[in-house]
Amino acid sequence: MSEYRYVGRKRRTKEDRRFITGLGRYVADVTLPGMSHVALVLSPHPAARIGAIDTAAALALPGVQAVVTGAEIARHTNPILHGLALPGVRWYPLAVGQVRYVGEWVVAVVAASRHIAEDAAELVRVDYEPMAWVGDPEAALAPGAPLVHPDHGSNLFYRRTFVWGDVAGDFAKAHHRLASKVYWGRSATVPIETFGVVANWNRGNDLLDVWASIQMPKYPDQMAHCLRLPLNAIRVHYDVDVGGSYGVKRGIKHSVLVGYLARKLLMPVRLIEDRLENMVGGDMHGPDRRFDVTLAFDADGLIRSMKMRALDDIGCYPGRSPLQLAKPVGAIVGPYRIQSVEYEAVAVATNKTSQVAVRGFGQAPTNYAIETAIDRVAAHLGMDRLAVRRRNFIQSHEFPYRIPSGTDYDSGDYDAVLTKTVARAKLEALIARRDALRAEGRLAGIGFATCLEPSGGNGAFEPLFNPANDTTTWMESCQVKVDALGGVTATIATSTAGQGHQTLVATVTGEELGFDPDCIRVVHADSLQALPGNSPVASRMAIMLGGAAAGAARQIKERVLAIAAHNLQRPVDRLVYREGAVFDLDNELRTLNWAELVRIAHRKYHQMPPGMEPGLQASYVWEVPKGGTMPTADGRVQMYPCYSFECHIALVEIDRGTGQVAIRDWFMGHDCGTVINPDIVHGMSYGGIAHGIGAALYEEFAYDENGQLVAGSFVDYLLPSVHEIPEIALVDHCTPSPLTPMGQKGSGESGYLGAPAAVASAVNDALSPLGITIDRLPMHPSRIEQALADKRADMGEREGP
Amino acid sequence: MNRQAVRLTVNGKPWHGEVPTRLTLVDCLREEVGLTGTHVGCEHGVCGACSVLLDGEPVRSCLMFAVQADGRAITTVEGLAAPDGALSPLQDAFWECHALQCGYCTPGMLIAAHALIARNPAPSDGDIREALAGNLCRCTGYQQIVDAVRLARRRMGEVPP
Amino acid sequence: MKAAEFAYARALSVADAVALLAAAAGEAKLIAGGQTLVPLMAMRLARPALLVDIDGIAELNGIAMVGDTLRIGAGTRQAEIERSGLVGREVRLLALAIGHVGHGQIRNRGTIGGSIAHGDPAAELPLVAVTLGATLLTETSAGAGEISARDFYLGPMTTTLPADALITRIDLPIWRGRVGAGFHEMSPRRGDFALAAAAAQVELDGRGRCRRAVIGVGGAAPTPIACADAARLLEGRTLDDTLIAAAASAAAALTEPASDSHGSAEYRRRLTAVLVARALKDAATMARAVP
Ligand SMILES: Cc1cc2nc3c(=O)[nH]c(=O)nc-3n(C[C@H](O)[C@H](O)[C@H](O)COP(=O)(O)OP(=O)(O)OC[C@H]3O[C@@H](n4cnc5c(N)ncnc54)[C@H](O)[C@@H]3O)c2cc1C
Numbered sequence A: 001m002s003e004y005r006y007v008g009r010k011r012r013t014k015e016d017r018r019f020i021t022g023l024g025r026y027v028a029d030v031t032l033p034g035m036s037h038v039a040l041v042l043s044p045h046p047a048a049r050i051g052a053i054d055t056a057a058a059l060a061l062p063g064v065q066a067v068v069t070g071a072e073i074a075r076h077t078n079p080i081l082h083g084l085a086l087p088g089v090r091w092y093p094l095a096v097g098q099v100r101y102v103g104e105w106v107v108a109v110v111a112a113s114r115h116i117a118e119d120a121a122e123l124v125r126v127d128y129e130p131m132a133w134v135g136d137p138e139a140a141l142a143p144g145a146p147l148v149h150p151d152h153g154s155n156l157f158y159r160r161t162f163v164w165g166d167v168a169g170d171f172a173k174a175h176h177r178l179a180s181k182v183y184w185g186r187s188a189t190v191p192i193e194t195f196g197v198v199a200n201w202n203r204g205n206d207l208l209d210v211w212a213s214i215q216m217p218k219y220p221d222q223m224a225h226c227l228r229l230p231l232n233a234i235r236v237h238y239d240v241d242v243g244g245s246y247g248v249k250r251g252i253k254h255s256v257l258v259g260y261l262a263r264k265l266l267m268p269v270r271l272i273e274d275r276l277e278n279m280v281g282g283d284m285h286g287p288d289r290r291f292d293v294t295l296a297f298d299a300d301g302l303i304r305s306m307k308m309r310a311l312d313d314i315g316c317y318p319g320r321s322p323l324q325l326a327k328p329v330g331a332i333v334g335p336y337r338i339q340s341v342e343y344e345a346v347a348v349a350t351n352k353t354s355q356v357a358v359r360g361f362g363q364a365p366t367n368y369a370i371e372t373a374i375d376r377v378a379a380h381l382g383m384d385r386l387a388v389r390r391r392n393f394i395q396s397h398e399f400p401y402r403i404p405s406g407t408d409y410d411s412g413d414y415d416a417v418l419t420k421t422v423a424r425a426k427l428e429a430l431i432a433r434r435d436a437l438r439a440e441g442r443l444a445g446i447g448f449a450t451c452l453e454p455s456g457g458n459g460a461f462e463p464l465f466n467p468a469n470d471t472t473t474w475m476e477s478c479q480v481k482v483d484a485l486g487g488v489t490a491t492i493a494t495s496t497a498g499q500g501h502q503t504l505v506a507t508v509t510g511e512e513l514g515f516d517p518d519c520i521r522v523v524h525a526d527s528l529q530a531l532p533g534n535s536p537v538a539s540r541m542a543i544m545l546g547g548a549a550a551g552a553a554r555q556i557k558e559r560v561l562a563i564a565a566h567n568l569q570r571p572v573d574r575l576v577y578r579e580g581a582v583f584d585l586d587n588e589l590r591t592l593n594w595a596e597l598v599r600i601a602h603r604k605y606h607q608m609p610p611g612m613e614p615g616l617q618a619s620y621v622w623e624v625p626k627g628g629t630m631p632t633a634d635g636r637v638q639m640y641p642c643y644s645f646e647c648h649i650a651l652v653e654i655d656r657g658t659g660q661v662a663i664r665d666w667f668m669g670h671d672c673g674t675v676i677n678p679d680i681v682h683g684m685s686y687g688g689i690a691h692g693i694g695a696a697l698y699e700e701f702a703y704d705e706n707g708q709l710v711a712g713s714f715v716d717y718l719l720p721s722v723h724e725i726p727e728i729a730l731v732d733h734c735t736p737s738p739l740t741p742m743g744q745k746g747s748g749e750s751g752y753l754g755a756p757a758a759v760a761s762a763v764n765d766a767l768s769p770l771g772i773t774i775d776r777l778p779m780h781p782s783r784i785e786q787a788l789a790d791k792r793a794d795m796g797e798r799e800g801p
Numbered sequence B: 001m002n003r004q005a006v007r008l009t010v011n012g013k014p015w016h017g018e019v020p021t022r023l024t025l026v027d028c029l030r031e032e033v034g035l036t037g038t039h040v041g042c043e044h045g046v047c048g049a050c051s052v053l054l055d056g057e058p059v060r061s062c063l064m065f066a067v068q069a070d071g072r073a074i075t076t077v078e079g080l081a082a083p084d085g086a087l088s089p090l091q092d093a094f095w096e097c098h099a100l101q102c103g104y105c106t107p108g109m110l111i112a113a114h115a116l117i118a119r120n121p122a123p124s125d126g127d128i129r130e131a132l133a134g135n136l137c138r139c140t141g142y143q144q145i146v147d148a149v150r151l152a153r154r155r156m157g158e159v160p161p
Numbered sequence C: 001m002k003a004a005e006f007a008y009a010r011a012l013s014v015a016d017a018v019a020l021l022a023a024a025a026g027e028a029k030l031i032a033g034g035q036t037l038v039p040l041m042a043m044r045l046a047r048p049a050l051l052v053d054i055d056g057i058a059e060l061n062g063i064a065m066v067g068d069t070l071r072i073g074a075g076t077r078q079a080e081i082e083r084s085g086l087v088g089r090e091v092r093l094l095a096l097a098i099g100h101v102g103h104g105q106i107r108n109r110g111t112i113g114g115s116i117a118h119g120d121p122a123a124e125l126p127l128v129a130v131t132l133g134a135t136l137l138t139e140t141s142a143g144a145g146e147i148s149a150r151d152f153y154l155g156p157m158t159t160t161l162p163a164d165a166l167i168t169r170i171d172l173p174i175w176r177g178r179v180g181a182g183f184h185e186m187s188p189r190r191g192d193f194a195l196a197a198a199a200a201q202v203e204l205d206g207r208g209r210c211r212r213a214v215i216g217v218g219g220a221a222p223t224p225i226a227c228a229d230a231a232r233l234l235e236g237r238t239l240d241d242t243l244i245a246a247a248a249s250a251a252a253a254l255t256e257p258a259s260d261s262h263g264s265a266e267y268r269r270r271l272t273a274v275l276v277a278r279a280l281k282d283a284a285t286m287a288r289a290v291p
């Protein structure tokens, strides 16, 4: 078994108890005396000039405290920062001068209750002069297209072509070239809790208190920038439980608006999005991408080179979403030994709501494009789909392995994980089942996906896409404090949205100090008390927060050893720390126990080693391993240190008559290095797979020909229920990372990164006997059935009357 | 604003107050009764985060006005544990199986599962999925939730009659 | 998503309810289970000045068999219908359909009368009522009335029911003999409203030929439709695959589906044919199993 006493063992989480008893504290549970509520007036047009705004009737309604327009906001706040240098794109919480998508916020109403605020919002009259608009990203790039931001002069937000290695040479050498096109439809993580924020301006000491369901790096910094406040005039309370995020809980415009209102009105103000506001204009849609992938490969399946073009319809404001085209640079060849790559990343503005970071930060769509291309190579060559993958896998002895885009993969054993998963899935038998179903005339298919989860990200995607931004620091921190009675409390600098950070930190700290994690308290600092951190993005907390906790705990041990060395009059290297006590290696009877050591630290300065600070506490701020370097001129970069691997095997069946896909079996092999809490990691994987199944089959933020969002409620945006998600079998494997204190890697995006590709692979396998391929997610039943009907018509025609 | 008197029994305790007529039951429970364990996810009946027991039957508390519940008994997640705070077998199984992550859907899931077990102490796997199908969870992929209900079923089966 | 202001009154009897409706002169709305009305009010797509709550009216509740008719009080919960042995034995089509209505929690509150009165073209209960030719009993302050479900629907969510009227009861015909029923729908997720749904009920004679049949289709036209001509094709004949396919395409030809994000009109029409065929097959199989 493992060398660890707590790490990797089954253990109940620290967080769950409060949630199963209804004692979580989410932002909507935060109430302050005299609190006001915000409702919003939303744009009904995809693009329109804003004329007169008549707020008189709304203001006259009893209970209404303020009605605020974009013009006012623009006078008093700075535009919201986004990831690219685009001076012509100014983004404010409320539309200024013109609206740019259906659902954009135009007016905010503040009232004594949300009910009254909504009553008043209905009374606001806005004159709109509709303008030309564009919804299709290819059309948006055409000359003469309506401009989403006229001042920017184009709908192109970002375009760059990277070439890494001898692409032309490798293409010339290869026996075959095969192009494929796939489309990843607009979906998102859609947490069950919408975004919410409560703010209160504290007049006595000029301090803005903020409670928010936030998961965002540099959130207080952004608020301070927009609100023109010093950063230390904003106190974000990170002890708010966040009801799911998986990337999207950014809410920066919400927070700037509410912060502004709280200060203006000198009263606590809260905005909890309702589900309709959330879906149509909450800035929470994810990638919406067209991919062109061409692979150059040999007759034996060896893939030499890849060209990929990714065109992302990022909607109206850039936010951080164009950077989602950057993350895949760090895993652009997936788990394969592709020698050279050309990658063209294009971010286009359209009159739709803005994209935001979604689980995997753009990697899941890219994995889908790569995996589909691999399947097509197999079909082209008549090879087994797994054989092609194995032919190209990076081998376990090749790590650290540098990919063409300059990133080193830390460790892995892809072949072994796949072999284990194939065995668990009894692939032979699964294939026999598929074939038996086919023999009965049913459409059945098996899908595969083998892909990577880059984890532990640093900030290097910022300079990669925006040379004006030379941020590379992307630290995380933890403070461990031993109180005067010997109790251990760890303080973390972030809020949590279900990832179990308290359990993580308690387990790692407990492991290091040799204490039962249940006895270790973990608290969330507010942003003024917190040491620097970057929030749980980029699948980084097991690595970064785990690393910071381990670092702080190790310092505690060092201090304790120093205290013991001083008191026992022994050299430190002859002492050993065990479960709080220090023993003399040369005389086991000479020992100091935890209580004594703590008493010395807290009460007996006269027994402290000279120069040592009193008390027993340590802070550790950690930079991402291998972080801190700028990209090269040709865009080679190390953004992520650790690479987890997952492989999926799924059996699906398609109803010929309805086009509906039913998932029969699902196996996922997973290697995320050392697992700290198995239940947490498994939960992430199950949830990620379910989310991926949603993206592949059910969920789509479709817009109609009038620029209206069609799926604006839970009736039309279809989150999978328990009926749509099969029993899932997980197969664990562990290749520790050499870069982290316990060998851990990230797992917060696991499952999601490969599940959509696996569903697509399975559906296309099921359709392959008919010569049909579907190259678009989500694979709605109607799309599949239409393809079947077209095929029937086609065959009928060819057979002739 | 129209207001109306409402009497409820919440988790076995009587509660009465005058509330806006248009207040939904979930808003009443959260804002007037002060029990914030019941959550709001959609306010249009799809997600199940607001599930409570109404006279023992699971219902959406966002799809009822508080005035409609006048005179009725409500059980929320806060009422599932024993009065001494001991977790119910289902709560304990949820903890044991880590049947949650962010916890936002959890109260609704527990309510749905409690109603199932109350009606049918030995549900099949199909029964379990059917009972949970009206409650959306975005975190767990449902697997550990189903596992938890199975565990509770097994444990409750072990209890001598 | 908070409802606009309204006043609320709880009706203690049918007479009370119709009196309240009459007094409100079109500004009132009945609320039964609220599973449709409350979300509509939350989105402010409905904004009645007065809600008349008929939830607690005992006389609107209950399921009873009287001769060849199954009488279901309009206020009867969908969950009660689902659990009713009487329904399961006597009107199999309803028993098959009811489980497709939303989820258990919706059915715990939703009533049969509310669903039928609301008239969503994709809803299961209106479809069953139309297919079987149910009779709807109504009440206004002027007195009682009745109308066939087949004449009740004018378009999506529009019916012939006057604003001051209440549905009190739904009478469903009970078929005796070698009877079988089938119900199939396609909904994106289980429990969602159907993109298309099909209901069928057949009675076979001693030699296995179809004595009578009804076919209904939902979700594929502005109202649920009874496909009488398609059903007539079956009469006197053996329900084999070819005949079923012919009836299914005849039924599909009657549809006027709309296109939306979940599927094109053509998709829905093809879907209808598929679902009608499946429903008929099930109905035939069930009927053949009756001795
Ligand atoms: C998430 C969700 C999923 C759903 N899925 C489905 C589904 O798949 N299939 C489906 O069919 N339904 C579905 N429904 C709707 C549900 O079945 C409703 O319960 C039903 O349509 C209305 O019944 P109710 O008793 O709740 O009516 P209410 O909401 O109370 O009323 C609905 C309408 O009927 C009127 N009304 C009510 N009772 C009477 C009466 N006795 N006489 C005259 N008028 C009356 C009301 O004035 C109102 O206009 C779903 C609902 C939700 C929230």
Ligand code: FES
Pocket (backbone or CB within 6 Å): B039, B040, B041, B042, B043, B044, B045, B046, B047, B048, B049, B050, B051, B060, B061, B062, B063
């Ligand atoms: S909040 Fe009630 S069902 Fe979603």
Ligand code: FES
Pocket (backbone or CB within 6 Å): A192, A243, A244, A498, B099, B100, B101, B102, B103, B104, B105, B106, B136, B137, B138, B139, B140
């Ligand atoms: S635990 Fe987060 S939504 Fe279910």
